[in-house]
Amino acid sequence: MAIVEADRVREKPTMESAPLIVHVVRQFLPNRGGLEDVVANLARQTVRRGYRVRVVTLNSLFTAPEEKLPAREDIDGIEVVRIPWSGSSRYPLAPKVFGHLADADLIHVHAIDFFFDALAWGRLLHRKPMLVTTHGGFFHTRKYAAIKKIWFRTLTRVSAMAYRRLVCCSASDLKQFSEIAPDSLLIENGADIGKFADTASRRAKRRIVTIGRFSVNKRLEHLLDAMAVLKTRDPDWHLDIVGAESDLNRADVEAAIEGRDLSGRVTLHVSPDNDAIRRVIAEASLFASASEYEGFGLVALEAMSAGLLPVLNANDAFTTLADRHPVIRLADFTNPEAAATVIEAAYEGLSRQPDVVRSGLLDAARGYSWDIVAGRYIDLYRSLDVIAAEGT
Structure with missing residues (x-):
């Protein structure tokens, strides 16, 4: 069924008649991370609008490759199909993806990896309209930067030609991908603004939370260096590190904490559920990220x-956010003394006007509601179907 008919479908949606959107992504629930959360939230919003949604993903988490997940599962009305894979987590090979596309009305690929290339080169096999969301491409670290640039300008450029639209989720992505796909679009990611809504401490506290997978590019060691400086300036400072194992495991992070004599000043929370994260946030006033x-x-x-x-490291994405929302503080976390000073200033400003600062934060976050972002994607889905119907 044509996606442009979705308004009629929403009136009386049925599993048989609703258009089917197939999302293809290397990692999905129960794994937690930015990519997984984006796909899950977009899929939930699309189901609510009367579409059928299938997510095709790998059958194990990169952090536990030997533990196989169920081959099929229903999560919040989303059909999840998990397929075997081999090779590296950086470029996992999973050719069985082609066996789950035949009934798709549209294929939505997430990230620039094997799936992006394979579905592009195999488009004569599945003959389905496709779009891709970049999610930062593959420049998360500077490692192999020269090879990555050659790959990007050759194989990635050719693969991109198979997609009806290339969607960038940040201004920095748009700047980069416009070089190989001039008609790239910008649809910034939504945020699950209800998940932890308004739960932070209402009294200013010298307590910081950082949330994210334990990846090298998150530069937890830089944040810990800043924390070591803060400890010497005021013993009340405390840092909660919340996340899941990735490039770094629990032992790696614990060693970094102990090596800076921060035991008792830093608490590590490995793979907590959302209720546990809310409890951590409820005791804190600041969020920090030293991510490069x-x-x-x-x-x-x-x-x-x-x-x-x-208080965020001044990388491209965070700088773009701070330019748009001046309430955000930027710091150079490669300089622990300077970063500590910015964190202290952020706390002082919050303690002087807690209600004003809090109101500004909540107002800024509302503009990224997934209801708004999903609507932009639905409009794009419809436009792609019109293009397909016209044979262009």
Whole structure:
């Protein structure tokens, strides 16, 4: 059924008649991270609008590759199909994806990886209209930067030609991908602003939260260096590190904490559920990230929706957010003394005007509601179907 008919479908949606959108993504629930949360939230919103949604993903998490997940599962009305894979987590090979596309009305690929290339080169096999969302591409670290640039300008450029639209989720992505796909669009990610809504402490506290997977590019060691400086200036400072194991595991992070003599001043929370994260946030006033690279900065927006004042490393994505929302504070986390000073200033400003700062944070976060962002994607889905119907 044509996606442009979705308004009629929404009146009396049925599993048989509703258009089917197939999202293809390397990792999905139960894994937690920015990419997984984006796909899950978009899929939920699309189901609510009367579409059928299938997510095709890998059958194990990169953090536990030997533990196989169910081959099929229903999560919040989303059909989840998990397929076997081999190779590296950086470029997992999963050719069985082609077996789950035949009934799709539209394929939505997420991230620039094997799926992006394979579905592009195999488009004569599935013959389905496709779009892709970049999610930061593959420049999350500077490692192999020269090879990545060659790959981007050759294979990625050719693969992009198979997609009806290339959607960038940040201004920095748009700047980069416009070089190989001039008609790229910008649809910034939404944030789940209800997940931790307005839960931060209403009294200013010298307590910081950082949330994100334990990846090298998050530069937790830089945040810990700043925390070591803060401890010497005021013993009340405390940092909660919340996240899931990735490039770094629990032992790696614990060693970094102990190596800076921060035991008792830093608490590590590995893979907590949302209720546990809310309890952590409820005791804190600030959010910090020393990440050297972000595709968009989703976690900062979720922190703002909770009422946490962000102090962020001045990477491209965070700088773009700060330019738009002056309440955000930027710091150079490669300089721990300077970063600590910015964190102290953020706390002082919050303690002077807690209600004003909190109101500004919550108002800024509301503009990234998934209801708004999903509407933009639905409009794009319809336009792609019109293009297909016209044979262009």
